[in-house]
Amino acid sequence: MKRSTACKLILMGVAPLALAACDSKPEVAEANYKTVDECTTAGNPQLECQKAFDKAQDGQVASAPHYKTREDCIRDYGEDMCQSRVDNQGSSFFGPLMTGFLLGRILQNNRYVYVESQPIYRTRDGRDYQPYTSSGGAGGFRSSYSGWSTGKSWSGSGGSDAGSHAITDSRGGFGSASAARGGWGG
Amino acid sequence: MVEPRADWKQTAETYGFNFHTIHGEPYWDETAYYAFSLAQIERDIEAPTREIHEMAMDLAGEIVRSEALMQRLAIPRHYWDWIADSWRRGQPHLYGRMDLAYDGTGPAKLFELNYDTPTSLYEAAFYQWVWLEQQVERGVLPKRADQYNSIQEKLCEALATIAKSLPRPFYFSAVRESAEDQGTVQYLRDCAHQVGIDAGLIALEDIGLSTTGTFTDLDSIVIGTLFKLYPLEMMFEDEYGSHLPSSGIQLIEPAWKAVLSNKGVLPLLWERHQGHPNLLPAFFEDTPTTLTPGWVRKPMLSREGANIELLTTDGTAACTDGPYREGPRILQACHPLTRFDGGYPLIGSWVIGDLPAGMGIREDRSLITQDTSRFIPHAIVD
Numbered sequence: 001m002k003r004s005t006a007c008k009l010i011l012m013g014v015a016p017l018a019l020a021a022c023d024s025k026p027e028v029a030e031a032n033y034k035t036v037d038e039c040t041t042a043g044n045p046q047l048e049c050q051k052a053f054d055k056a057q058d059g060q061v062a063s064a065p066h067y068k069t070r071e072d073c074i075r076d077y078g079e080d081m082c083q084s085r086v087d088n089q090g091s092s093f094f095g096p097l098m099t100g101f102l103l104g105r106i107l108q109n110n111r112y113v114y115v116e117s118q119p120i121y122r123t124r125d126g127r128d129y130q131p132y133t134s135s136g137g138a139g140g141f142r143s144s145y146s147g148w149s150t151g152k153s154w155s156g157s158g159g160s161d162a163g164s165h166a167i168t169d170s171r172g173g174f175g176s177a178s179a180a181r182g183g184w185g186g
Numbered sequence: 187m188v189e190p191r192a193d194w195k196q197t198a199e200t201y202g203f204n205f206h207t208i209h210g211e212p213y214w215d216e217t218a219y220y221a222f223s224l225a226q227i228e229r230d231i232e233a234p235t236r237e238i239h240e241m242a243m244d245l246a247g248e249i250v251r252s253e254a255l256m257q258r259l260a261i262p263r264h265y266w267d268w269i270a271d272s273w274r275r276g277q278p279h280l281y282g283r284m285d286l287a288y289d290g291t292g293p294a295k296l297f298e299l300n301y302d303t304p305t306s307l308y309e310a311a312f313y314q315w316v317w318l319e320q321q322v323e324r325g326v327l328p329k330r331a332d333q334y335n336s337i338q339e340k341l342c343e344a345l346a347t348i349a350k351s352l353p354r355p356f357y358f359s360a361v362r363e364s365a366e367d368q369g370t371v372q373y374l375r376d377c378a379h380q381v382g383i384d385a386g387l388i389a390l391e392d393i394g395l396s397t398t399g400t401f402t403d404l405d406s407i408v409i410g411t412l413f414k415l416y417p418l419e420m421m422f423e424d425e426y427g428s429h430l431p432s433s434g435i436q437l438i439e440p441a442w443k444a445v446l447s448n449k450g451v452l453p454l455l456w457e458r459h460q461g462h463p464n465l466l467p468a469f470f471e472d473t474p475t476t477l478t479p480g481w482v483r484k485p486m487l488s489r490e491g492a493n494i495e496l497l498t499t500d501g502t503a504a505c506t507d508g509p510y511r512e513g514p515r516i517l518q519a520c521h522p523l524t525r526f527d528g529g530y531p532l533i534g535s536w537v538i539g540d541l542p543a544g545m546g547i548r549e550d551r552s553l554i555t556q557d558t559s560r561f562i563p564h565a566i567v568d
Contacts, residue, residue, distance in 0.1 A: 002227060002332050002566060003544070004339040007315045011376045012202035012369075161434060162353040162410030166396035173426030175361050175391040178416060180509075 030104040032120050032128065039103060048114040049103065056101035056119040061087050064095030065121065065129070078124035096121040102130060118167075188326060190216045197320075202373070203313050205366040208558055214309060215560035216317060218528050220547055221567045222290075227334045230294050231286065234464045235535045235542040238284055238296055238455075241462075242446055243540070245454055247273065249445040258470070259450040260486055260514050262422055265441070268431035272441035278348035279439050279539075280413070281307070281341070282446070285555070286464075286533040289524035293463040296455075297518075297532065302439050302447030303417050303489070305366070306534060306561060308373040310546030311337035314563045321565075332566040335544035337536050338377065344539040345374075346381035353410030353436055355386060357403065360415040362389035367415045374413065390416055395426050401435050411436045418444040419487050449516050450486045467519040480520030485513050491556035498522050504553050522553055530555070531562065 033039040039049035064085065067073040073082035077096035086092050098119040105112045121129045191197065194216060198206040206214040249255040250273040256266050283304035288294035315335055321327040349356075358375045360367035371387060378385045386403065393409070394402035401409045412435055414421065421427050422444075430441070445451070452468035459465055471483070480499035488494070492508025498520050523530035532555040536543045550559040 002224070003318065003335045004311075004315055004337070007312055007338045008380070009201060009312070009373075009376050010379055012372050161398070161400050161408040163355060164408050166398060166400050166402050166406050166408050168394035168402045168406045169397045171394040172391050173395055174393050174421060174424045175389075175416070176425065177420035177423040178361050 030102050032100050032102045032130075034100045039101075044103060045114075052103045052114065053101050056098060060095065060098060060119055061085055064098075064119065066093040066095060068093065070094045076123055077121065081124075096123075100128065188216070188218060188321075191317075191320060191324075197316070198313065201313060201316060202369065203308065205369055208366075211558070211560075213558075213560055214313065215528075215549070215562050218562060220526075220531065220562060220564040222334070222564060223568050224332070224566050226290060227566055230288060231334065231533065231535055231545060232542045234286070234294050234296075235284060235537060238299075238464055239282070239537045239540060239542070241455060241459060242282075242299060242301070242451065245451060245458065246442060246446050249451075249454070250274075250442055255454070256445070258454075259445060259448045261419075261444055261448070264428060265422060265431060265444065269441045269444055272437075277436060277440035277442070278351065279443060280344055280348070281439075281539075282443075282537045283307075283534045284537070286535050287521055287523055288533050289526075294533065294535075295466050295521045296452075296464055297466075297521075298449055298484070299446055299451060300489075300534075302443045303415055304534070304536070305370070305557070306546050306548065307337070307536075308370050309561045310534065310536060310544060311335065311341060312373065314546060314561075317563045318565060327565055328567065330567075333544075333564065334566060337538060337544040340538035340541055340543040341374070341377045342381050345378045345383060347539070348438075349378070349381070349383045352438075355403065355407060355409060356383065356411040356413075357386045357388045357409055358413045358415075359388050359390045359393065362391050371413070371415050385413075390414065393426070395429060399429050400433050401426070401429070409435055411438065413438040417487075417489065418447065448486050449484050449488070450514075452518055453516055466521050469517050471515045471517055480522075482518045482520050483515050484518065485515050487513055489557075491550075491554045491559075494554050496520060496553060498553075502553075506554050506556060523555075528562065529560075532559075 031042070033042065033049070036046075036049045036053050039052070040046045065073075065076070066087075067082070070082050070084070073094040073096060081096050082094050083097060084092055085095050099122040100120040102118050102120060103114060105114050118130060123129060194214070195206065198214060203214070206212065249259065250270040253266060256269070261269065281304060282299060282301035283306075284299050285297040286294040287297055315333065315338065318327065318331065318333045322329060322331050358371040358378075360371045362368070375385050375387055388403055392404055394406065396402050396406070396408065401412070403409055414437060418437075418439070418441065421430060450470065453470050456465055456468045479497065481497055483495040485493050488508065491506055493506060495505040497503050502522075523532060529549040529551045530553055531547050531549045534546045534548060536545060545564065547562045547564055548555050548559040549562050550556060
C-alpha cells in the first residue's frame with residue numbers, strides 16, 4: 001500500500017484553536033521614582049525602594065538601549081546623558097544614564113509584594129522610556145511609545161537561554177516582509 | 187469526470203479544512219481525479235524524487251562550504267556563517283516538495299524545489315487521503331484503489347525522530363492573517379501532538395525580541411525551536427532578521443534550507459548533472475547560454491509561480507505578475523505542461539525527512555501553476 005494506513009486529527013476540526021496566550025498574569029501596578037527618597041516619601045518601604053533602585057542600576061547593561069555610537073545615543077537622550085558600557089560578552093556600546101526607576105507591586109493575600117524593577121531613561125524630548133513592563137511584556141515609553149529608530153543594536157547572547165525567562169524589548173519584528181508583498185507561498 | 191461528494195464542503199470543514207475555496211473559486215476540486223498505475227508512481231515519481239533529493243542534499247553541503255556559491259545565490263553575507271553552522275550541526279529538516287512535470291509517459295522533469303516553505307501539505311497529506319477512503323467506501327472507486335500518499339505517516343515519524351534533539355519550548359508559527367498558513371501549522375502541530383510532542387502555536391507577529399537578543403513567546407520565555415511557515419529570505423528582510431544568527435533559536439526548516447529554497451540551485455544542479463533525464467537545462471541569467479527558443483525566466487527568490495516569464499518553442503508567451511520584481515534571475519529550458527481536460531497539472535512530490543512520501547497535484551488553466559491553482563486528488567487504480 002502506498003498510502004498511510006491511518007490518518008487522524010486530534011486537535012483540528014474539533015474546535016477552533018486558540019493561539020497560545022498569556023491571560024493569567026497577575027495584575028502588576030507600577031510607579032516610577034527618580035530617587036530612593038522620593039520612593040519612600042511616597043509611602044513605600046525603604047528596603048523595597050533601595051532594592052528596586054539597586055536592581056535597576058545593576059540591570060542596566062542588559063536593559064539600557066544599546067547604541068553603536070555616542071552620537072546615536074545623544075540624538076535620542078541628549079548631551080551628557082550617554083556613557084560607554086561593556087556588555088556581558090565584552091562588546092562595548094553606548095547607553096543613556098538612568099534617570100529613575102520603576103517599582104512594581106502585586107496585591108497578594110491582602111498584602112503588597114514588590115516585584116522586579118527596572119531603570120527608566122528620560123529622552124531629550126522629555127519622555128520616559130522603560131525597557132520592558134513589569135509583567136514581562138514589551139516595554140516602551142510610559143506615555144506614547146512609537147518604537148525605536150535606527151542606530152540601536154542589541155547584542156545577542158547566543159544559544160543556551162531556551163526556556164528561561166527573558167525581558168522582551170519589543171514585538172512585531174517578524175512578518176512585515178510578507179505583509180509588504182501581500183503574502184507569499186511556495 | 188466524477189461527481190463531487192455531495193457533502194464535500196461540510197466534510198472539509200469538519201476536518202478543519204477552512205481554505206477549500208479561494209477567491210470565491212473552489213481550491214479543492216474533486217470533479218475529477220488523476221489515475222495512475224503503480225508502475226508509473228514508483229518508476230516515474232517516487233524513484234526520481236529520491237534521486238533528486240539526494241542530489242539536492244549533496245549540493246546543499248557543497249554550497250554551505252562555499253562563500254562563492256552563497257554569493258551566487260544572493261544570500262546576504264550576514265547569514266553565511268549561521269547557515270553553514272546549522273548544516274555542520276546537522277540541524278534537522280522536516281519536509282520539502284519538488285514540482286515535477288509528468289504526463290504519464292517519459293521521465294518527469296523537475297521544475298523547482300520548494301524546500302523551505304512548501305504549501306499544500308494538509309490537502310495532500312490528509313484531505314486527499316480522506317477523499318480516497320470515502321470514495322472507496324462509497325463504491326465510487328474500486329476497493330483496490332490506492333494513493334501515493336504516506337505523507338502524514340512519515341510526518342509523524344519524522345517529528346517523533348527529531349523532537350528529542352529540539353530545544354524547548356517548541357512553537358509552530360505562521361503569519362496571523364493567513365487562513366491557509368494557520369491551517370497548515372495547526373495541522374503540523376496536530377501531527378506533533380499525535381506522537382506526544384508538546385508544542386505551542388504563536389503568530390509570527392507576536393514573537394518578541396528580548397533585551398539580550400533572544401526571541402520570546404508571549405510569556406517572555408525564550409523560544410527554543412521555531413517551526414516557521416514563512417520564508418527564510420523574508421525573515422532576513424524583516425526587522426528582527428539580523429538577530430537570527432546570534433539569537434540561539436533553532437529553526438525548522440533550518441537555516442541551511444535557505445540554500446535549497448533558492449532557484450539558483452536549478453542551474454547548479456544542471457552544472458553538476460548535465461543531461462540527467464529528470465533535470466531541465468538551467469542557467470544563471472548573467473552567464474552566456476545556449477538556450478534556444480523555449481525558455482522560462484524565474485526570479486531566484488519567488489513563490490507560488492509569481493513573476494515567471496515563459497516563451498515556448500512555438501512562440502506561446504505567458505507571464506505572471508507578482509511582488510518579486512527585482513533580484514537576480516535564472517533561465518530554465520521550457521518544458522510546457524501537457525494539457526488535460528481540466529487544465530495543466532503539475533505534480534508536487536513530497537519528501538518527508540529524507541524519504542519520498544507522496545504527491546499532490548495542482549492544476550491551473552494556464553501553463554504557470556500559481557497559488558490559485560486547484561488541487562485535484564489522485565488515485566492509483568492498477
